[in-house]
Amino acid sequence: MNIDQIKKEFPIFDEKIQNNDLVYLDSANSSQKPKIVVDRINEFYTKQFSNVGRSVHYLAVAATNLYENTRSSVQKYINAKDKNEIVFTKGATEALNLVANTLGQSYLQEGDEVLITELEHHSNYVPWHFLRKSKNIKINFAEINEEGEITLEEIEKKITPKTKLISITHLSNVTGAILPVKEITQLAHSKGIIVVVDGCQGAPHLKLDMQDLECDFYAISCHKMYGPTGLGVLYGKKKWLEELPPYQGGGGMINEVKKDRISYGELPNKYEAGTMATAQVIAFDQSIKFLESIGIENVMKHEADLVEYGQELLQKNNSVKLIGNPKNKGGVLSFTIEGVHPHDIATILDEDGVAIRAGHHCCQILHDKLNIPASARASVGVYNTKEDLDQLNDSINNCKKIFNL
Amino acid sequence: MNLKELYQEIILEHGKNPRNLRKTEGFNKDAKGNNPLCGDNVHVYLKLNGQKIVEDASFEGSGCAISMASASIMTDLIKGKNEHEAKEIVEDFLGMIKENPELKSKYLSEDEKTKLMCLSGVKQYPMRVKCATLSWHTMVSAFDEKTEEVKTEN
Ligand SMILES: Cc1ncc(COP(=O)(O)O)c(C=O)c1O
Numbered sequence: 377m378n379i380d381q382i383k384k385e386f387p388i389f390d391e392k393i394q395n396n397d398l399v400y401l402d403s404a405n406s407s408q409k410p411k412i413v414v415d416r417i418n419e420f421y422t423k424q425f426s427n428v429g430r431s432v433h434y435l436a437v438a439a440t441n442l443y444e445n446t447r448s449s450v451q452k453y454i455n456a457k458d459k460n461e462i463v464f465t466k467g468a469t470e471a472l473n474l475v476a477n478t479l480g481q482s483y484l485q486e487g488d489e490v491l492i493t494e495l496e497h498h499s500n501y502v503p504w505h506f507l508r509k510s511k512n513i514k515i516n517f518a519e520i521n522e523e524g525e526i527t528l529e530e531i532e533k534k535i536t537p538k539t540k541l542i543s544i545t546h547l548s549n550v551t552g553a554i555l556p557v558k559e560i561t562q563l564a565h566s567k568g569i570i571v572v573v574d575g576c577q578g579a580p581h582l583k584l585d586m587q588d589l590e591c592d593f594y595a596i597s598c599h600k601m602y603g604p605t606g607l608g609v610l611y612g613k614k615k616w617l618e619e620l621p622p623y624q625g626g627g628g629m630i631n632e633v634k635k636d637r638i639s640y641g642e643l644p645n646k647y648e649a650g651t652m653a654t655a656q657v658i659a660f661d662q663s664i665k666f667l668e669s670i671g672i673e674n675v676m677k678h679e680a681d682l683v684e685y686g687q688e689l690l691q692k693n694n695s696v697k698l699i700g701n702p703k704n705k706g707g708v709l710s711f712t713i714e715g716v717h718p719h720d721i722a723t724i725l726d727e728d729g730v731a732i733r734a735g736h737h738c739c740q741i742l743h744d745k746l747n748i749p750a751s752a753r754a755s756v757g758v759y760n761t762k763e764d765l766d767q768l769n770d771s772i773n774n775c776k777k778i779f780n781l
Numbered sequence: 782m783n784l785k786e787l788y789q790e791i792i793l794e795h796g797k798n799p800r801n802l803r804k805t806e807g808f809n810k811d812a813k814g815n816n817p818l819c820g821d822n823v824h825v826y827l828k829l830n831g832q833k834i835v836e837d838a839s840f841e842g843s844g845c846a847i848s849m850a851s852a853s854i855m856t857d858l859i860k861g862k863n864e865h866e867a868k869e870i871v872e873d874f875l876g877m878i879k880e881n882p883e884l885k886s887k888y889l890s891e892d893e894k895t896k897l898m899c900l901s902g903v904k905q906y907p908m909r910v911k912c913a914t915l916s917w918h919t920m921v922s923a924f925d926e927k928t929e930e931v932k933t934e935n
Contacts, residue, residue, distance in 0.1 A: 717845035723906060727784050735818065749821060749843045778788050
């Protein structure tokens with residue numbers, strides 16, 4: 377895998393950011409976009425644009441085919457059994473809201489329990505909280521261990537006879553812990569419990585195989601996957617998507633509309649009401665091609681090397697404290713520096729062109745548990761190098777110097 | 782952009798050893814503020830005497846060097862001022878942090894102006910302005926006896 381070559385595919389790295397070369401370590405937040413994705417959006421708007429699924433003219437048919445083509449690509453990429461198990465949404469957030477909302481309408485009952493974890497992003501907690509308010513369901517939290525992991529044992533311990541659903545992240549966007557989703561799913565299914573996976577951090581960095589994982593739902597964020605913003609994917613097992621009620625109502629999702637009755641469309645239209653993010657969907661096909669051209673195994677190996685390297689560097693750096701030390705870890709390095717607030721760290725690193733994120737990363741439950749208000753997070757993608765991590769370490773040292781540490 | 786201008790010695794010093802980081806005993810006005818984007822929070826306490834003059838000001842909370850230094854300097858210089866004076870100083874400070882080249886309030890001594898001007902480097906860092914202003918908005922809210930938490934504007 378030739379990183380120089382890969383980096384060249386991302387136009388942003390030709391830019392000077394405040395006179396610096398960009399050291400982009402914020403891919404867990406959102407990844408940069410390869411030229412083929414940007415070009416595809418441009419090409420679609422300039423040469424091929426039409427709305428999909430509505431008209432019979434040439435452009436409309438062509439656009440519909442392109443749109444559906446991405447659905448097939450996604451299906452193959454995540455090895456889903458059926459094309460209709462792929463629903464486009466505006467993001468992973470909408471995908472998770474769709475699941476919580478429709479299960480809340482027709483499946484979860486008052487008193488039922490939903491098990492999530494302390495690692496969850498707000499988008500995999502707040503939608504369940506809505507049901508806590510509206511339906512009186514109960515939310516339980518599986519707790520992290522010392523290393524910042526969620527173990528199968530912990531999940532097993534927190535399951536009660538009332539647990540109807542488990543919703544977990546595939547890969548923590550703070551500690552980097554990779555959860556044993558397959559094992560958790562097996563355990564859950566043996567007890568008749570549904571499994572929802574927040575795959576935001578899993579999808580860009582891990583090999584995905586829905587038929588192997590066997591989870592019931594899997595939410596993907598396309599903008600973290602070298603794809604456009606405003607787009608997400610919800611994978612849902614066909615039997616669920618067929619059985620559950622629609623989420624939003626409007627054009628495209630209906631079958632027949634009369635003054636006194638309405639029937640809904642078939643999958644996947646049933647969940648794609650209104651004009652969708654057409655250009656983004658069509659361009660996302662190029663993101664998948666991009667990942668396939670490198671090979672996910674290579675991506676995983678590259679990122680694992682980077683994390684190991686970065687972890688060693690930061691462990692050796694006095695006053696830097698890494699958050700979590702999971703055995704199975706993705707490309708996320710969260711840390712604090714004793715005596716320097718994460719926002720100050722981020723501002724100082726930015727001066728050197730090092731882009732990281734500071735804050736609670738939408739994981740306040742986790743930060744409360746760790747007893748820190750915020751943390752700094754460096755996260756990697758396919759385009760990062762060991763030199764980027766050296767620069768991170770140098771800039772951290774500069775930060776310590778400014779703060780007289 | 783200039784990090785040295787942002788992180789002046791006096792800011793680092795106040796950030797490290799914030800003055801008035803405590804809860805005023807017998808306070809009669811207080812308010813909470815928080816920065817939802819980063820989770821930083823502050824609780825400002827004021828004790829006004831019979832003449833409506835700030836006898837003591839203090840704060841609790843956690844945040845970056847900029848927000849801690851700002852709250853520290855603010856609680857120090859607001860003591861001895863009345864509500865009208867304090868609010869004018871807040872206006873003056875917010876104006877300076879956003880655009881004005883200098884402080885104009887007649888209620889600020891030269892020494893106080895110099896101290897506050899140390900925070901002027903924040904101007905060049907739009908994302909950090911709210912760190913410097915949170916405690917000030919929160920103090921106004923305490924004067925006005927607002928019960929709703931102050932949220933920083935973006
Ligand atoms: C773990 C996790 N879940 C959910 C989300 C939300 O995803 P989206 O931006 O696609 O709505 C993110 C990204 O911020 C995330 O990191």
